[in-house]
Amino acid sequence: MNNLDTLVEYLPFLIPLIILQYGLAIYAIVHIIKHPNYKFGNQVMWIIISLFLSFIGPILYFMFGKGDDA
Amino acid sequence: MKSFIKKEWDQYFLTNRWLIFFVIFIALGIMNPFTAKITPVLIENMMGDEFSSAFGEVTAVDSWLQFFKNVPQLGLIGFLLMMANSMSKELQEGTLPIFLAKGLKRKSVILAKLLAHTMMWTIGYLISIGVTYLYTIYYWDQSIVQQLPLALFGIYLFALLFIFITFLGNTITNSTMGGLGLSGIVLIVLIFLNTFFDSKWNPFMLFNEINERLLNDIAFSYSEPFLTIIALMILCVTFAILHFNKRAI
Numbered sequence: 023m024n025n026l027d028t029l030v031e032y033l034p035f036l037i038p039l040i041i042l043q044y045g046l047a048i049y050a051i052v053h054i055i056k057h058p059n060y061k062f063g064n065q066v067m068w069i070i071i072s073l074f075l076s077f078i079g080p081i082l083y084f085m086f087g088k089g090d091d092a
Numbered sequence: 093m094k095s096f097i098k099k100e101w102d103q104y105f106l107t108n109r110w111l112i113f114f115v116i117f118i119a120l121g122i123m124n125p126f127t128a129k130i131t132p133v134l135i136e137n138m139m140g141d142e143f144s145s146a147f148g149e150v151t152a153v154d155s156w157l158q159f160f161k162n163v164p165q166l167g168l169i170g171f172l173l174m175m176a177n178s179m180s181k182e183l184q185e186g187t188l189p190i191f192l193a194k195g196l197k198r199k200s201v202i203l204a205k206l207l208a209h210t211m212m213w214t215i216g217y218l219i220s221i222g223v224t225y226l227y228t229i230y231y232w233d234q235s236i237v238q239q240l241p242l243a244l245f246g247i248y249l250f251a252l253l254f255i256f257i258t259f260l261g262n263t264i265t266n267s268t269m270g271g272l273g274l275s276g277i278v279l280i281v282l283i284f285l286n287t288f289f290d291s292k293w294n295p296f297m298l299f300n301e302i303n304e305r306l307l308n309d310i311a312f313s314y315s316e317p318f319l320t321i322i323a324l325m326i327l328c329v330t331f332a333i334l335h336f337n338k339r340a341i
Contacts, residue, residue, distance in 0.1 A: 035125070
């Protein structure tokens, strides 16, 4: 089995995971920019966390970082 | 009562909680078959062919075993973290007296919250099952899996019990850690009892021999742990209501 076959075999996993991961990250970053109030930390910090910690970053933001006004 | 359930429901859907919620459960659903499929490949790459052949073919059972490992751990813990402050937050925000003044019974507050959590857990669990199921029938032969509905329902009930326990702990101690702490203590006790005293009434036994059940359809008595769980859940609700009736708001 060559590499392309392997990739195709795993595509059904990869596509949804990538969509979920980036969708969530983009949603979180839009939210971070639109609501510049945070329980702690600042905008740059939360954007970096949301972008680079896949899944965990945005979840951390929505659970612990997001300000109460939203 | 109805408007309060609606408020609870809105709290899931108007905040971003629903988003995290769906992403977690869909991702968990994908992760199960993915882990099952990729583990032998990883082992082969790291250790070489002769080592990996010892593990045998991956089947639908492996995919579901991953489900029983991931969903009760990551899924339930994530869910508990989300709802662990449901009662204490309500009291901090101070919205409750308005509802109570309008004639909402205190009992209804507890029941409405538990109902909302139960519904959300049910939806999340079903999403994970659905996603895992679709992948499993796509890659493997699902027909070899035995006793799946009962095993799934067992873990569903087990998780629900811990949602109730966390809620009770949160109601009594009025803190997030109180709810999670109580759950942790109960879990440790159950694991301890399951390890040292073999009892078919222990809810934790629903995790025992899942592999054997799915693969070989061995006889397994579900009714005793189910009864224990339901009894404990009723206890949780009763204590939560009794405590909440007496407390000053």
